[in-house]
Amino acid sequence: MIDTFERKIIITAILVMGVFVFALFYAVGAHKADVTECLPYNKTYETARVEQLDKTTYQIFYVARMWSFEPSVAYIPVGSEVDLFLTSHDVVHGFNIYDKNVNMMAVPGGVSKTTIHFDHPGVYKIVCHEFCGTGHQNMQAEIIVNYPKK
Amino acid sequence: MQVSRFLRNTILIELFVPILLLTIGIYHGLMQVIYRSGVIHKAAVAKLDYYQGLTLHGVINAIVLTTFFAVAFGHATVAFYLKKEPNRKATALSMWLMLIGTVMAAAAILSGKASVLYTFYPPLKAHPAFYIGTAMLLVGSWVAFFDWVVIYVQWKKDNKTNSTPLAIIGTLVNFTIWFVCTLAVAYEVLILLVPWSMGWTVGVNVPLARTLFWFFGHALVYFWLLPSYIMFYTMLPKLAGGKLYSATAGRVAFFIFLLLSIPIGVHHQFGDPSIGRGIKLTQAILTFGVALPSFITAFTIAASLEYAARQRGAKGLYSWIWKLPFFRKDVFLFGYLINGLILFIFGGLTGLINASYSLNNVVHNTSFIPGHFHLTVAGPVFLAILGMSIFMVSQLTGKKIFLPTINTIVPYLWTVGVLIFSVGLMWGGLMGEPRRTNMGLTYLNPASEQFHPYWVISSMLGLAGGGIMFVAGLLYFIVFFGTFFSKRTAAPVIDFPVSETLHEEKRIPIFDTFKPWLAMMGIILFLTYLPAISDALNNTGKKAPPYLPTDPTPVTTKK
Numbered sequence: 001m002i003d004t005f006e007r008k009i010i011i012t013a014i015l016v017m018g019v020f021v022f023a024l025f026y027a028v029g030a031h032k033a034d035v036t037e038c039l040p041y042n043k044t045y046e047t048a049r050v051e052q053l054d055k056t057t058y059q060i061f062y063v064a065r066m067w068s069f070e071p072s073v074a075y076i077p078v079g080s081e082v083d084l085f086l087t088s089h090d091v092v093h094g095f096n097i098y099d100k101n102v103n104m105m106a107v108p109g110g111v112s113k114t115t116i117h118f119d120h121p122g123v124y125k126i127v128c129h130e131f132c133g134t135g136h137q138n139m140q141a142e143i144i145v146n147y148p149k150k
Numbered sequence: 151m152q153v154s155r156f157l158r159n160t161i162l163i164e165l166f167v168p169i170l171l172l173t174i175g176i177y178h179g180l181m182q183v184i185y186r187s188g189v190i191h192k193a194a195v196a197k198l199d200y201y202q203g204l205t206l207h208g209v210i211n212a213i214v215l216t217t218f219f220a221v222a223f224g225h226a227t228v229a230f231y232l233k234k235e236p237n238r239k240a241t242a243l244s245m246w247l248m249l250i251g252t253v254m255a256a257a258a259i260l261s262g263k264a265s266v267l268y269t270f271y272p273p274l275k276a277h278p279a280f281y282i283g284t285a286m287l288l289v290g291s292w293v294a295f296f297d298w299v300v301i302y303v304q305w306k307k308d309n310k311t312n313s314t315p316l317a318i319i320g321t322l323v324n325f326t327i328w329f330v331c332t333l334a335v336a337y338e339v340l341i342l343l344v345p346w347s348m349g350w351t352v353g354v355n356v357p358l359a360r361t362l363f364w365f366f367g368h369a370l371v372y373f374w375l376l377p378s379y380i381m382f383y384t385m386l387p388k389l390a391g392g393k394l395y396s397a398t399a400g401r402v403a404f405f406i407f408l409l410l411s412i413p414i415g416v417h418h419q420f421g422d423p424s425i426g427r428g429i430k431l432t433q434a435i436l437t438f439g440v441a442l443p444s445f446i447t448a449f450t451i452a453a454s455l456e457y458a459a460r461q462r463g464a465k466g467l468y469s470w471i472w473k474l475p476f477f478r479k480d481v482f483l484f485g486y487l488i489n490g491l492i493l494f495i496f497g498g499l500t501g502l503i504n505a506s507y508s509l510n511n512v513v514h515n516t517s518f519i520p521g522h523f524h525l526t527v528a529g530p531v532f533l534a535i536l537g538m539s540i541f542m543v544s545q546l547t548g549k550k551i552f553l554p555t556i557n558t559i560v561p562y563l564w565t566v567g568v569l570i571f572s573v574g575l576m577w578g579g580l581m582g583e584p585r586r587t588n589m590g591l592t593y594l595n596p597a598s599e600q601f602h603p604y605w606v607i608s609s610m611l612g613l614a615g616g617g618i619m620f621v622a623g624l625l626y627f628i629v630f631f632g633t634f635f636s637k638r639t640a641a642p643v644i645d646f647p648v649s650e651t652l653h654e655e656k657r658i659p660i661f662d663t664f665k666p667w668l669a670m671m672g673i674i675l676f677l678t679y680l681p682a683i684s685d686a687l688n689n690t691g692k693k694a695p696p697y698l699p700t701d702p703t704p705v706t707t708k709k
Contacts, residue, residue, distance in 0.1 A: 087423070
């Protein structure tokens with residue numbers, strides 16, 4: 001009922017899709033690249049703070065609001081692993097550290113979480129990339145990664 | 151075929167009104183690239199704010215134009231293929247609902263009380279007229295669809311052994327997807343948002359509203375796309391001077407769309423909280439499934455075009471391409487459709503990038519996304535709408551195309567513009583350039599301490615491409631309105647080009663019935679969206695009060 005060329009192209013297309021899906025799993029498995037983790041909400045996430053768990057492990061609790069992030073500047077030593085938690089005080093905001101591939105939404109009533117490593121010093125800019133009102137284009141923050149003071 | 155004066159006028163109104171509004175939409179398209187590239191450092195021009203203009207651009211181009219066109223084209227397709235005109239009352243009701251709804255939404259946006267963009271994510275609040283107007287536009291399109299179903303069921307009773315025409319399968323599949331997906335957004339708008347924007351309810355569950363929106367939001371893009379697919383299958387081979395390689399392939403493609411267009415919406419929410427990773431991954435994989443019909447279509451149409459070129463005497467492995475009627479004024483529709491297909495190669499591939507789960511972290515909500523969807527919705531969708539609108543206007547009014555040479559080059563000019571524009575936006579996106587942002591005020595303002603020099607060249611490319619697109623749009627308006635207001639030279643008709651199939655094709659019952667497909671669609675939707683909605687309900691801690699885009703304090707606390 002389906003002509004031979006047509007059948008071949010359908011099989012080829014399915015195989016190509018298979019390669020893409022394999023690549024997707026490979027990125028998740030071998031490179032630990034994953035999307036925003038989902039946590040049940042509780043009120044403590046609405047307090048912005050930086051916490052140090054041990055020498056190289058930090059947690060930053062970000063609260064987005066119209067039109068700033070808190071903490072607006074966070075200092076992290078090179079070589080740290082950082083858990084980022086993110087929620088919103090008011091409307092929906094975006095959170096993008098582009099060359100770290102951190103990309104999450106700040107949604108009121110929800111908590112986004114991801115983990116990153118900072119292996120190089122630098123100023124990492126965070127940009128709000130979801131329209132959040134007339135001050136949207138002002139909304140950014142920084143993570144400053146430097147060598148720890150001796 | 152001849153059509154009644156009533157149907158003719160309805161279709162003409164449903165084509166004229168959105169194209170008239172499109173002038174505003176395209177003006178704001180140009181303004182976006184000017185603001186974004188930092189040519190001007192202003193919040194508003196001509197008393198229209200950047201975000202208000204962006205809302206107009208999105209709502210008019212992506213919702214109003216596409217919905218009106220799908221209904222107008224559906225009326226024409228049903229009348230042409232099933233030889234029966236739609237019911238007058240239903241058609242008139244549908245048209246008036248859509249018109250009044252559009253006027254309400256447009257008034258809300260133009261008065262500056264609904265600058266919430268076309269995704270209207272709560273807790274940003276728009277004027278209730280915006281929500282109600284949009285809902286009326288959707289409901290108006292349902293009314294037309296219900297009437298076509300009645301005509302189809304009657305036709306099927308009379309033609310049990312005849313295969314349903316491919317264009318009718320396409321139209322009904324498209325509006326079934328549309329009806330099911332708009333149920334979710336109608337619930338979001340009418341049950342969650344309208345009472346909340348009126349102040350009757352205190353808070354709204356934002357992750358739930360977002361999940362309901364994207365139940366609709368991704369299927370929406372197939373609602374835009376399927377009228378183009380109908381044209382690719384049933385008209386393009388004929389326009390090229392050949393035959394359709396396989397109509398069965400077209401049926402397979404349409405039914406896969408029916409199954410998989412909706413249960414993939416969570417791939418827009420990879421960055422969202424409240425929704426678990428398992429359901430995100432599941433819907434990412436299903437997205438690759440919905441790429442399948444597009445691969446099938448690419449092959450079938452390419453094979454049909456090669457056959458057409460060889461009929462015209464072409465030889466050689468690839469050189470047959472140049473025998474196709476690219477610049478022939480009499481088949482100008484070919485130019486509109488083929489350019490759309492060329493853009494869609496890139497649009498489809500960048501779409502797969504977006505859908506690729508953790509790869510989405512690189513591009514989510516950066517300008518890569520508008521770069522991608524201008525290759526789809528401003529590619530095959532928009533060009534097919536423009537081409538078919540002027541084709542139908544010319545036929546239904548019995549008027550000759552005004553400036554036919556210009557009309558023939560418009561799609562080529564547009565395509566060049568979109569390619570430059572999208573390269574700029576996608577390149578910028580890979581460097582973190584955010585979408586939906588008036589970058590001229592801060593990131594591309596050298597006087598601002600937030601100035602970001604890396605984005606200068608990419609946003610300038612966006613400006614160059616956007617400028618070319620604007621010129622192409624302007625030329626199209628001259629041709630369209632010139633045709634509309636010229637003198638009648640022939641009797642009004644609808645006469646679509648009809649592609650014959652290359653091989654003789656028998657009726658295959660499973661591809662000529664909706665019931666089993668609808669049942670499967672229901673099961674897949676249930677399995678994929680039940681966990682997403684339950685996550686959104688269970689993991690969300692609080693409901694949000696309404697906010698105006700101008701004010702960081704919620705509306706309800708001010709007394």
